Amino acid sequence: MPVRLVDLDAAVPALRSLIGEGRAACGASVRAWRDAVLLVDADGGDEAFANLAARMPVAAHTVLNPEATAIATAAALLEQFRHAVATRVQIGSAAVRAELRPYQIAGVAWLRALPRVGGGGVLADEMGVGKTLQAVCLLATRPSAGPHLVVCPTSLVGNWRRELARFTPDVPVLDYHGSSRALPSAVPAGTVVVTSYSILRTDADALAATEWDVVVLDEAQQIKNPDALATRAAARLPATIRLAMTGTPIENRLEELWSILNVTNPGLLGNRARFRQRFAAPIEQRRSATAAARLNGLVAPHLLRRTKADVVADLPPKQYSTIACTLTGEQARLYRREVDEAFKTGLGSGIERRGRVLALLTSLKQICNHPAQFLGDDDDLGLAGRSGKFDRATEMLNEIVDDDDRALVFTQYRAMGDLLSRRLTEVLGGAPIPFLHGGLSAERRDRLVHAFQHDDAAPILLLSLRAAGFGLNLTRASHVLHYDRWWNPAVEDQATDRAHRIGQQRTLNVYTLVTGGTVEDHIARLHNSKRALAGVVSGDTEAALADLSDDDLRNVLQLDDERLT
């Protein structure tokens, strides 16, 4: 039988208008759902819905379970329907500035229902499905229940603040981060406090002193080790709703899932030793299907995971995201020093000025990328922990590879590509991550492209933007990361199209990494707002910047402390 799925926004008014002859022509199932709409409109109580459920024809609720052994009960479907409709209304009145896709509405409804199943849950949607937006909607639709807390890795603090400002500009946000951080004695209801796991570790007592409404633990792999300080501090936070978010709830061992759920749903899986006896050992050591099914049964009501394949019909062919990154202390020091010295020395005029502005821009972009690229000191110090962008990119790529996906990473700098290749090879622990750049012979480049398209060895290909500009077909990638900005949208689009070809079935996720408060951020905003600075929008950014007065130029280049995080 042909089936058509209709969006709730279209279905509800259509059912509502079903009167007179139109109604008589419909079957009992459709009429029952029309009654459901009328009941929602009339704010019907539980009893009215129970009565409706009792007389709904079976055909109206024949939704098969995945095993095709049972169908949903009328009561369960009506309950979901009530929550989906109510969630739409809530999101509308919370003035969320985003067009949510149907599965995202379903996700928000699920999040909002958490208090009825104990208050804890894990949102484990695959990367690219939109976890952050769903969590933002949860926070925005609970404005009066109490203050909210978001804990995330340091590299994501800026991103969270920006996403909140973008989607829900009316929600007050309080940064609890950096050396001058302070928490008011009473955080007002509805305010979102954003902090990092490192602050959670050091300020565990201060944060546990507030009765939170919602606590969001983003990138919950950070609490996968039950002995870690951050995990124990997270477990102590008093909250009505505890939500962990991660695209990879289990990276290596089942015990990681125990650790996360022990924070969000204490007691659900028993204590750690018992979990090992009942689930981890049977499943990991002897692949016990009964233990796996039982664990799944326990966890399923508290964990929501949709893969991109699940929601593919809802996704556009290309999905663009800007990923805000945070400067480390080392990066901020280097950045300030370069700007101060350049202006102290003076930039000159004419062709000399162009050269100096270009050199300064290059230095600043290198510092945003990684201090080791700028200083050339990568042999002395490790690479991790020195660049917010570098760490964020590593985390994202790790997650993409965990999901068995493939990614292209573009950079304009040969040195940066080498650093990324080294670090990613180390972190991913498989075959060396190749870097396709202009210094390779044409034959070698062909081999790399062929290997990416046909072999399974390395799931990531690094490319220099210049070398990758033409003739490459890399459609196996479903993620594209622009590690640094070319500041010429046309060139970036061309690179993106290496991975996207007409007719491709999957959604291509395109990420642009931007370091908050830096020249990257300024230029990105100029691009987005399409404001003047002639030339920036059309492409020749460097020349346009050289034409600015010293004061204007300094405004564009110097660190914006407000946006630094």
Next chain:
Amino acid sequence: MAEFGATPWGRAWLKTIETSNVAVPNSLLPKARSIARNDGVTSLTIQAGRIHATVALRGITHAVQIQLPPWDSQTSRRVAWLTSNARAGHPALAPGDLPDALEADLRREGIGIAVPAEEQTVECTCPARRTHCVHALATLYTLAQRIDERPAIAVDLRGDASEHATPPDPGWMSLSAIDANDFYGTSGGRVVDDEVSDLLG
């Protein structure tokens, strides 16, 4: 982590076949363990007082049935009381689990969780003459693992079947429960409308 008998609950059952007070160890045990380890027990149905299994060995499948005497009513009441006490003392207990302290309490009161081998009534379709053939032993090894995974089975196994039926998931109804005659609800459509108009005034 012990492969069989990781919890005291599973261990109690393990002891019924791996007793240490016999001079000659049962030579079938390694084979039975290996069958259990390699998923040779292809189905295992556990009900109060009865275990059904199908065991495949080298392509030949045999059906095993083990009957167990239930606790008498006085013991059952005592177990129920101790169990609810133990649950109250462990509010964070995960579903399907029982506190190990309860096992210790039962042992102290002389209430056996597992049924000793000689009190089990074993039937197997294989021609072996021993009461506990290799198929029955493999079944009991697998039972010990299932009990490790869900200790509550140990108590359900000895109690009254009607008391411990697992509640079905309320959000789903089995296909077999559907009445095909009234699938489209052709009867009573008008009543639905009337009721809603009443409801909405």
